[in-house]
Amino acid sequence: MELKETSLTIQKGKIYVIEGKSGAGKSTLLNILGGMEKPTSGKVYYKGKSFYDLKDSEQAAIRGEQYGFIFQSFQLIPELTVKENIELPLMFINRHERTNKVEELAGYLGIENQLHKLPDFLSGGEQQRVAIARALITDPKIIFADEPTGNLDGETTKKMIHLFTSLCNKKNITLIVVTHEKNLFEFPDTLFLMKNGRLQVIQENV
Numbered sequence: 001m002e003l004k005e006t007s008l009t010i011q012k013g014k015i016y017v018i019e020g021k022s023g024a025g026k027s028t029l030l031n032i033l034g035g036m037e038k039p040t041s042g043k044v045y046y047k048g049k050s051f052y053d054l055k056d057s058e059q060a061a062i063r064g065e066q067y068g069f070i071f072q073s074f075q076l077i078p079e080l081t082v083k084e085n086i087e088l089p090l091m092f093i094n095r096h097e098r099t100n101k102v103e104e105l106a107g108y109l110g111i112e113n114q115l116h117k118l119p120d121f122l123s124g125g126e127q128q129r130v131a132i133a134r135a136l137i138t139d140p141k142i143i144f145a146d147e148p149t150g151n152l153d154g155e156t157t158k159k160m161i162h163l164f165t166s167l168c169n170k171k172n173i174t175l176i177v178v179t180h181e182k183n184l185f186e187f188p189d190t191l192f193l194m195k196n197g198r199l200q201v202i203q204e205n206v
Contacts, residue, residue: 026178
């Protein structure tokens with residue numbers, strides 16, 4: 001989907017939700033904001049620097065250390081244990097605070113007893129918690145979540161939304177979520193609607 005011209009500013013510790021039907025351009029926008037898809041025109045700035053004008057190594061460092069990603073399909077590696085899946089991003093940025101940090105996150109997310117299991121032996125909600133832990137292991141400033149509750153039942157979805165909100169408040173993390181579900185978050189800081197590639201603000205809680 002081709003995105004129409006738009007401008008938005010993302011602030012620290014805020015929750016941004018982008019609603020829209022499949023094919024509306026939500027994931028494309030998320031990929032552009034998250035440094036994974038260069039726009040054909042326009043600029044994306046991160047901390048005052050034009051992201052896509054940086055060297056590839058600088059872009060990779062920001063994606064690896066400043067950004068966290070949560071995908072609809074979780075994208076856990078089935079051959080790795082929960083612990084190994086959570087640690088995976090650290091391998092790409094040469095950080096070694098693994099065991100203590102993994103156990104701390106696992107405890108916070110309620111999966112401390114699952115660390116030595118393989119993903120296939122977990123429920124959908126547990127797999128989602130592993131994906132969240134993996135996104136948080138590098139202490140990112142921004143989490144990009146693409147349909148993060150798309151594979152979860154209603155009760156688990158409620159728990160996940162509460163967890164996301166709590167994380168943002170406690171850790172001052174920015175959360176950008178794209179979803180086809182209406183009213184996924186009760187009180188996001190900004191709610192957008194993406195329709196036919198055009199982004200519009202529906203609601204702002206100042």
